[in-house]
Every structure is written in C-alpha cells, then in structure tokens.
Amino acid sequence: MAASTIRETALAKRGVSYVLALVWLAVTTLPFLFVIVTSFKSQEESFSGSVWALPQRIDLSQYASILQGPFFTYLRNSLWVVGVSVLLIVVLSSMAAYAFARLDFPFGKTLFGLVVAAMVVPIHATLVPIYLLIRNIGLYDTAFALIGPYVAFSLPISIFILTEFMRQIPRELEEAACLDGCGPLKIFWRIYFPLSTPGLATVAIYNAVALWNEFIFAYVLTSTPGHRTLPLAIWDFQGQYSSNVPAMLAVVTLTSLPLIAVYAFGQERVIKGMMAGSLKG
Known part of the structure; x- marks a missing residue:
C-alpha cells in the first residue's frame, strides 16, 4: 500500500x-x-x-514593403553595435573576473562589491549625463554612441557571472603554469580563458539578447535611420504604418527572428552559466 x-x-x-x-x-x-x-x-x-x-x-x-525600405540598414546597425559590444564585454569582463577570482590586490573585495552594487544602478538615472557626454565628444547619432553605454552597463553582471565561474577552476592548473614560468597574463589567456568557454558563451548570449532589444539608449543617442538599430525600426515603422496592423506585426516578426534563433541555439548554455557558482565542487 x-x-x-x-x-x-x-x-x-x-x-x-x-x-x-x-x-x-x-x-x-x-x-x-x-x-x-x-x-x-x-x-x-x-x-x-x-x-x-x-x-x-x-x-x-507587408513583408515586401518593409524589406524594400530601410530595414536592412537597421539590421546592419544592430549587428555591428551588438557584435562589437559583446566582443568588448566578453574580453573586458573575463579579464576583470580573473583578477577578482584569482589575484590578491588591495581593496579587491571592496571593488568587487562595488561592481555587484553597480548592477542596481537604474539606466534612466544616467540618461542625461550620458547624453551630454556623447554630445560633447562628438559621437552623437553614430553607432559608437551606443557601444560605450552598452559595454559599461553590461560589465557588472558579466563580471559577476564570470568571477563565480572562474573560482571553480582548480588552482592546481595555475600553480603548474607558474612552475613553467607563466605570468598572470599568460595564465589567463592559456588556462582561464579557454576553460571559461561555457561562462563566456553565457555572457555573450545573455548580453546579445539584452542589447538586441535595447531601446532607450538607441532612442536618446541616435536620431537618423542611418544609425538606428532594430528596436527603433519598430518605433519608426509605427508612425509609417500606424493603421496597418499586419505591417507593424511583420516588422516585429522580422526583428524577433534573429534573436529567437540565437536564444534557441544557446539557451542551455545561458541556464548552465547562470547557475555557475551556485554549486561547489
């Protein structure tokens, strides 16, 4: 029973x-x-x-009229901005994570705490100073105006994920490399960076998904279709096809397809990487 x-x-x-x-x-x-x-x-x-x-x-x-317009310009801009931003995020966050995970330096724990605290800074509170900064350095309405804020706001969560990931890599590998005469930089590039591939893939996919959909910075820091990204394509097409619901949804479909394909391919890595550091051993 x-x-x-x-x-x-x-x-x-x-x-x-x-x-x-x-x-x-x-x-x-x-x-x-x-x-x-x-x-x-x-x-x-x-x-x-x-x-x-x-x-x-x-x-x-609906699709024909959209594809004959500036849609591919928006797509090209998104691929360029997101691609460069993700590359910088992966390299910079992995180097910072290695320093926090394996190097002993003054105020290391304090600095890591500040990085974690930066994850709660609201984006909207920084719009005005970032806008003024971009205007003053002459990058307004360019693709480069978006890369800086994208990288800066993506680094805290990326560093946090990779730091917890790198802490699980056995120290014996590092000690063996030290005996072979490798310095910290060589140890990072030859050991920690290759062994962190799952975590790096997680960071890349996670940030690519987030940046592909980013709207507020793209709206504030760009003004012409030649430099705007796909989220702004939906906004711009809204005015052109405000009464044409199928055309608006065709824009949404075309904009979503690359993102869905990337996430469907890498969702398992994202989930595993986000769990890195939650289990010991």
Whole structure:
C-alpha cells in the first residue's frame, strides 16, 4: 500500500507539472503565433475577421514593403553595435573576473562589491549625463554612441557571472603554469580563458539578447535611420504604418527572428552559466 501510494503521489505530481508546463507553453507561444499569423493577413482582413482566424490567403505584401525600405540598414546597425559590444564585454569582463577570482590586490573585495552594487544602478538615472557626454565628444547619432553605454552597463553582471565561474577552476592548473614560468597574463589567456568557454558563451548570449532589444539608449543617442538599430525600426515603422496592423506585426516578426534563433541555439548554455557558482565542487 505504501509503495502504491508513493507511486500515485509521484504520478500526480508529474501530471500537475505537465499541465503547468503546457499552460506556460501556451502563455509564451500564443502571443508570438498571433503576431506571425496576423502579419500574413491583408489590412482589410485583419479588421474584418476574427483576430485568431487563420489568413484566408498568405499576403506577403507587408513583408515586401518593409524589406524594400530601410530595414536592412537597421539590421546592419544592430549587428555591428551588438557584435562589437559583446566582443568588448566578453574580453573586458573575463579579464576583470580573473583578477577578482584569482589575484590578491588591495581593496579587491571592496571593488568587487562595488561592481555587484553597480548592477542596481537604474539606466534612466544616467540618461542625461550620458547624453551630454556623447554630445560633447562628438559621437552623437553614430553607432559608437551606443557601444560605450552598452559595454559599461553590461560589465557588472558579466563580471559577476564570470568571477563565480572562474573560482571553480582548480588552482592546481595555475600553480603548474607558474612552475613553467607563466605570468598572470599568460595564465589567463592559456588556462582561464579557454576553460571559461561555457561562462563566456553565457555572457555573450545573455548580453546579445539584452542589447538586441535595447531601446532607450538607441532612442536618446541616435536620431537618423542611418544609425538606428532594430528596436527603433519598430518605433519608426509605427508612425509609417500606424493603421496597418499586419505591417507593424511583420516588422516585429522580422526583428524577433534573429534573436529567437540565437536564444534557441544557446539557451542551455545561458541556464548552465547562470547557475555557475551556485554549486561547489
């Protein structure tokens, strides 16, 4: 009886877990399915029929008109800004994390505490000084105006993740490298950087997802379509297609596809990397 009761309880818990998983799947996927389905409708059909009805025919005119516009300029700008920013974030945060994890220097713990505290600084509180700084150094309305703030605000969480990751790397490897005559810089590049690949991938994917969707800095620090990124494409197309719901959702779909592909490919690394440091051994 006891074994049967335990088995029934386990099955009930598993059934509840499956139901909750299906509910969460519906909550997360139905909005995106709605966006895709509506983007294939004509403007007239979107107003006349049910919002959840499938399109009577696939209408690609919305996508054609968008792709003939400045969409690829926005895409190029996003790829450039996000790519350079993520590269700088990975290199700078990994070097800082190695210093905090393995090097003994004055006020090391205090500085690490300040880095962690920087994660709670609200972005909106820095908009005015950053805007004035960018204007004064002549970088306003350029791609470089975004890279600096993107890197600066992404470093604290990246350093925190990689520091906890590097602390788990055995010190014996470092000691063996010291016996071979390697200094801290060589130890970092030859041992810690290669062994931190899972953590580095987590930081890269996490920041790429966040920066791809970043809106407020892109809106404040750029003003022309030639230098704006994809989140601003949605904002700009809103004015052009304010009454054309399928066209607006087609922009959202095109903007989301690269991000969904990247995250679907690397979500396991993100989850594992975020858990780095939570377990010992």
